[in-house]
Amino acid sequence: xxxxxNQTTPCASTMPKSxxxxxxxxxxxxxxxxxxxxxxCLRESLPKRVHRLANRRARTACVFVFIILISSLWCYSADxxxxxSAGTTSSEQRELELATxxxxxxLNVVTAGDNTAGSALREVQRKGTLAVAIEANALALVNREAxxxxxxxxxxxxxxxxxxxxxxxxxxxxxSIWSGGAAVGVQHLENQPGLRYVVGHVAGITQQLTDxxxxxxxxxxxxxxxxxxxxxxxxxxxxxxxxDVPVFIEAELGQQKIFLLCKTHPAGDxxxxxxxxxxxxxxxxxxxxxxxxxxxxxxxxxxxxxxxANLTIDDPWLREPYGDLSYQGLLKEMEKHDFxxxxxxxxxxxxxxxxxxxxxxxxxxERFSICIHGNDHDHKEFESLExxxxxxxxxxxxxxxxxxxxxxxxxxxxxxxxFVFPHSIGTESxxxxxxxYNFLATxxxxxxxxxxxxPSAPLFALRPVTLSFGGFPSISRYTAGxxxxxxxxxxxxxxxxxxxxxxxHDFFASGIGAFDGMADAVNRIEPDTRWxxxxxxxxxxxxxxLRDDSxxxxxxxxxxxxxxNTSERDLDFEVTRPELGSSTVASVSVDGRDYPFELxxxxxxxxxxxRAGGTRSVVIQCKNDLDLASINPAHDSVRVDLLxxxxxxxxxxxxxxxxxxxxxxxYYKHGVTPLLAIAFGSTLILFGLGGxxxxxxxxxxxxxxxxxxxxxxKDRVARAAGRG
Numbered sequence: 204x205x206x207x208x209n210q211t212t213p214c215a216s217t218m219p220k221s222x223x224x225x226x227x228x229x230x231x232x233x234x235x236x237x238x239x240x241x242x243x244c245l246r247e248s249l250p251k252r253v254h255r256l257a258n259r260r261a262r263t264a265c266v267f268v269f270i271i272l273i274s275s276l277w278c279y280s281a282d283x284x285x286x287x288s289a290g291t292t293s294s295e296q297r298e299l300e301l302a303t304x305x306x307x308x309x310l311n312v313v314t315a316g317d318n319t320a321g322s323a324l325r326e327v328q329r330k331g332t333l334a335v336a337i338e339a340n341a342l343a344l345v346n347r348e349a350x351x352x353x354x355x356x357x358x359x360x361x362x363x364x365x366x367x368x369x370x371x372x373x374x375x376x377x378x379s380i381w382s383g384g385a386a387v388g389v390q391h392l393e394n395q396p397g398l399r400y401v402v403g404h405v406a407g408i409t410q411q412l413t414d415x416x417x418x419x420x421x422x423x424x425x426x427x428x429x430x431x432x433x434x435x436x437x438x439x440x441x442x443x444x445x446x447d448v449p450v451f452i453e454a455e456l457g458q459q460k461i462f463l464l465c466k467t468h469p470a471g472d473x474x475x476x477x478x479x480x481x482x483x484x485x486x487x488x489x490x491x492x493x494x495x496x497x498x499x500x501x502x503x504x505x506x507x508x509x510x511x512a513n514l515t516i517d518d519p520w521l522r523e524p525y526g527d528l529s530y531q532g533l534l535k536e537m538e539k540h541d542f543x544x545x546x547x548x549x550x551x552x553x554x555x556x557x558x559x560x561x562x563x564x565x566x567x568x569e570r571f572s573i574c575i576h577g578n579d580h581d582h583k584e585f586e587s588l589e590x591x592x593x594x595x596x597x598x599x600x601x602x603x604x605x606x607x608x609x610x611x612x613x614x615x616x617x618x619x620x621x622f623v624f625p626h627s628i629g630t631e632s633x634x635x636x637x638x639x640y641n642f643l644a645t646x647x648x649x650x651x652x653x654x655x656x657x658p659s660a661p662l663f664a665l666r667p668v669t670l671s672f673g674g675f676p677s678i679s680r681y682t683a684g685x686x687x688x689x690x691x692x693x694x695x696x697x698x699x700x701x702x703x704x705x706x707x708h709d710f711f712a713s714g715i716g717a718f719d720g721m722a723d724a725v726n727r728i729e730p731d732t733r734w735x736x737x738x739x740x741x742x743x744x745x746x747x748x749l750r751d752d753s754x755x756x757x758x759x760x761x762x763x764x765x766x767x768n769t770s771e772r773d774l775d776f777e778v779t780r781p782e783l784g785s786s787t788v789a790s791v792s793v794d795g796r797d798y799p800f801e802l803x804x805x806x807x808x809x810x811x812x813x814r815a816g817g818t819r820s821v822v823i824q825c826k827n828d829l830d831l832a833s834i835n836p837a838h839d840s841v842r843v844d845l846l847x848x849x850x851x852x853x854x855x856x857x858x859x860x861x862x863x864x865x866x867x868x869x870y871y872k873h874g875v876t877p878l879l880a881i882a883f884g885s886t887l888i889l890f891g892l893g894g895x896x897x898x899x900x901x902x903x904x905x906x907x908x909x910x911x912x913x914x915x916x917k918d919r920v921a922r923a924a925g926r927g
Contacts, residue, residue, distance in 0.1 A: 280331035280751055281308045281503040283496060286315050286323055288341040294468050295368040298489055299336055302496040305662055306504030307748055307758075308333065315344035327353040327362070331751075334499025336365040339373055339466075342381060351459050360458065363499045367464040367492070370425050382463055385435035385454035388428035389465065395443045396422050400490060402693075403437040405453055408498045411696035411728050415689055416442070420487045425465040426450050438462070439491055451491045464491050480657075485664035486694045497697075505746040505758065507699035508767055510732045512725050513740055514683060514718055515646070515705045517547040517576055517623065518854065521556035521564065521614070526708035526854040530563055530571070532715035537570045542722040543734035547576035547623040547705075550606035551847055553836060554613060561614045572736030573610075573618040575642075577625035578603040579843040580850075585629030587654065596629070597636050604640065605834035619738025621646055623705075628677070630654045635673035638787075639827045643761050644668075644676040644741045646703050652677070667700050668744060668760050674782025676744065676760045680705045683718055689728070696729040701740050708854055742820075743767075750777070762823040768813040776811045780823060783807040789826040794819055 283303050287296060296312070303310040311332075313323045327335055327350065335354060337345065354362045366381060371389045378386050392398075398419035402412040419441055426448035429435050439451035450465040479485035486493065497504065519525035533544060564571045577584045578599040585596055607618050622637055622645045631652040637645055651657050652672050663669065667679040680703035685691065695702055702725060704718075711717050725732055735743075742765040746758040754775040757766065762783075768774050784805050791800045793811055798821075800809040813819050838844055 281500060281748075282311045282326075282329065282332050283308055283499065284311045284313060284323075284326045284332050284335045286313050286335070286337040286341055286345060288338055288344065289314055289316065293338065293368060295336075295338060295466075295492075298492040299496075301661055302489055302492045305493070305665065306496055306500055307746075308496070308500050308504050315341045324349055324353045332362060333501070333503055334363050334365070334496065336367055336495070339366055339369040342366065342373075342377060347380065351456060354459060361460065363460050363462065363495070365462045365464060365492075365495045365499075368466045369427075369463055370466045370469070379430075381456075382452070382454045382461065383434060383456045384430055384432075385452065386427045386463060387430050389425050390428055390448075391423065391425055391469065392441065392443070392448055393423040397443070398422065398424070399442045400487065401440045401442045401447055403439065405436045405438050408438060408453070408494050411693045412494070413693075415693045417490060417690050417694070418483060418487050419467075420484070421468060423469055424448075424450055424467045425469060427452060427463070427465060438494065441467075451494075462495055464495075467491070479661070479664040482664055482667075482694055482698070482700070483690055485661070486698070488661075502747075502749040505748050507701075507743075507746060508769065509743060510696055510699065510701075510729045511740040511743065512542070512702040512732050512734050513545055513704065513737055514542055514722075514734075515545045515547050515574070515623065515680065515703065515737065516710075517705060517707050518549060518580070518850075519546055519708055520548065520552035521546075521560040522855075523557060523560050523563075526858040527711040528708040529711075529715055530560055533711075534563065534567060534570055536716050536719055540716075540719045540722040541726055541734060542718065543570055543572070543736060545572045545574050545619070545737050548573045548607075548610070548618070549576050549578075549580040549625075549847075550603040550610070550836075551579045551838065551843065553606040553610035556610075556614055561616065564616050565614075568617075568736075572738070573616055574621040574623060574646075574737050575603055575607055575618065576623045578606070579840065579847070580625045581840075581843050581846050583626040585624055585633050588630060588632060593632055593636070596633050600633075600636055600640055600642075601829060601831075601834055602836065604829070605831050606836040608831055609836045619643065619736055619741075621737040621741055623647060628652055631672045634675045634677060638673055638675040638762075639825050640829055641762065641825055641827070642675075643738055643763055644678055644744070646678045646680050646705075646737060648680060648682075648705070650677040650679040665698060667695075667703070670760060670782050676741065678703060678741075678744075682706065683710060683721060685721075688721060688724055692725055692728050696732075699746075701744065702732075703737070703740075709858060712858070739765075745778075747776075759821075762825070764821040766811055766813050766819045766821060768815060768817050770815060772815050774813055774815075776813060778809050778811055778821060780807045781805070783823065783825075787825050789824045791824075792822050 283299065285296060285299055287293070300310055311326055313326055315323060315337075323345070326332065335350075337350075350364075351361075354364055356362060369378070369389055371391055373389055375388050378388065398421065400417040400419050402409050402415045402417065404413045424441055426441060427435075427450070429449060429452070435449070435452040435454045437449045437452055440447040440449045442448075450467060452463050454461050454463065479488065516528065519528055521530075523530055537544060564573075584599060585591070588596075603622075604620070607620075610616070611618055620642045622642050624645065624647050628645065628647040628649055629652065631654060634645065634652055650667065650669050655672060657663060658671055663671075668676055670676060678701075681691070683704040683706040692702070704721065706718070722734075741761045742763050744760045745764055747755045750756055754777065757764070757776045757778040759778055759780040762780065764778065764780075766776050766778070768776075782805055783802070785802045788800075788802065788807060791798050791807070791809065793809075798809060798811075800807055802808075807823065809821070811819055811821060
């Protein structure tokens with residue numbers, strides 16, 4: 204299908220201190236029923252209310268456990284063998300544990316010693332072994348020639364080898380022998396703040412990271428002294444103000460490809476146990492090992508089929524222009540720079556769209572789309588449950604769907620049931636309700652609900668999507684105006700993460716081409732990026748990995764999945780959607796027809812055959828009480844009507860003037876309440892109308908022609924525009 208990538212699973216395994224041959228989760232060809240039933244037992248041991256308000260932290264941990272378990276399900280045997288010396292667990296082993304968990308393969312740990320050489324070589328020789336790593340301090344315990352023979356595969360070459368944790372204790376002679384003469388020594392770079400990784404250009408391993416700079420997680424590192432004959436390729440170097448020093452290199456021993464990695468945490472610190480607050484920081488901690496594992500496991504590890512991106516603009520309704528946003532102008536930029544824009548549409552505006560803008564959207568669905576942005580958007584609409592009861596918020600969700608159905612009927616423009624919260628993400632309880640009412644996902648600046656903390660799992664920050672809260676896909680998005688985005692873009696593309704950008708109409712105050720540079724950067728770093736609407740991206744938000752029987756496992760995040768078979772042969776897809784219990788699922792269909800499925804341990808599984816080059820659509824429906832016909836979509840609140848009128852005046856009229864933009868900046872900077880916004884905005888509108896009327900009277904007195912039909916027509920148009 205396609206080379207590797209992707210996700211899953213924080214929650215490291217704990218390795219027994221004494222064992223010469225330890226296998227991590229999934230190594231023993233588990234029975235799917237046994238593992239899922241074990242997970243069911245774990246869930247039963249928790250309080251019955253674990254799914255609701257009482258014990259969500261335990262439930263979040265269960266999500267991680269479940270994903271680890273399904274990483275090893277089905278017909279699957281893919282291993283990375285790690286040869287280590289006796290003693291305590293090293294930071295290098297911990298990094299390998301996390302990287303193999305992320306890519307869904309098994310880490311098979313072998314402790315080297317006089318009596319274990321044979322078992323180590325047998326593990327390396329196994330058909331399921333995809334890559335081998337060995338600690339530098341275990342090299343003396345391994346017969347080099349025997350290991351190289353064990354790595355050899357016919358007729359496909361050899362399994363890649365990584366020597367990691369190299370320090371100055373490695374003698375020049377041994378280092379030269381294991382690197383094929385490429386490295387002749389190791390030195391120490393100490394007390395150097397502000398270090399950065401510099402990624403080289405090495406085929407197959409650097410990929411979208413090529414030529415990027417990434418923050419280095421520390422102030423000192425060991426590095427290689429290389430021979431002058433350019434036998435080594437530099438995968439990663441560390442840069443300070445004076446020099447670049449190689450820390451991760453590729454060399455060759457005859458026909459064997461070997462990678463060598465210096466110890467990058469000489470002080471023994473392990474920042475991996477802390478919370479990384481962004482993908483760059485989290486990836487920097489694991490970068491060399493992640494690159495090697497992805498290279499070694501290929502399609503046998505979790506990966507996405509395509510790369511996706513989207514720009515979402517919050518708030519506008521369909522009028523031309525909307526403040527600083529011209530749809531006609533934006534279309535030209537999208538066609539020139541190849542990107543797609545979704546309007547996060549406020550359902551309250553369902554009956555206000557202009558015919559010309561409707562026609563533009565309908566004629567260009569490849570460039571324009573619609574998703575759902577709150578309901579009334581009356582400030583932070585989905586508050587804490589103490590400030591706004593859950594039943595009231597559920598009512599808003601239902602009305603948002605009724606209004607969007609009405610919008611679709613009036614305009615002929617389909618919408619994606621992807622929910623963008625006004626201002627910021629709501630509570631975990633409302634995410635559970637989004638799942639109940641069959642929304643596809645929620646996309647916001649944070650994927651962690653307002654009443655929850657980010658999980659401490661080290662891998663959490665490496666993925667923008669999580670099912671940890673309510674079992675519903677919550678996805679992070681990023682500001683369209685970020686500065687120096689290259690490292691951010693490259694890392695996410697390398698990890699196969701979708702890129703969701705967002706902004707507001709005023710982003711285009713400097714010109715309608717304000718997003719062109721970002722779009723160009725995305726398309727340059729990953730030329731195969733598919734710019735799509737948010738619904739299409741969510742339906743393709745799943746991970747795949749090649750099985751022993753040449754079919755594919757699929758880990759789905761959404762309840763709606765578009766399975767693609769891009770190969771030239773028929774395939775079976777073993778699909779699992781975690782966090783769906785028997786009390787939740789109403790039906791499962793494939794291509795519109797009811798389809799058999801299994802429910803075990805809180806997850807849903809089904810096997811879907813897909814013909815070569817074909818696509819099949821899987822839809823899971825949850826049970827709910829939604830009755831759209833009984834819901835009134837009409838504007839039913841004077842307060843909300845006034846607030847929306849003030850918001851339109853702010854965006855459409857005030858944005859034309861510098862003073863108006865200053866007022867808007869003050870509004871956002873100081874968190875003006877809805878009531879104050881209504882009062883202040885209404886005063887401005889009345890003042891503006893009064894001033895315009897006075898000016899018209901003066902001009903009429905000075906110029907009798909002012910009463911002509913043409914002038915009156917223009918005045919009516921101007922006043923209509925002012926009302927929005």
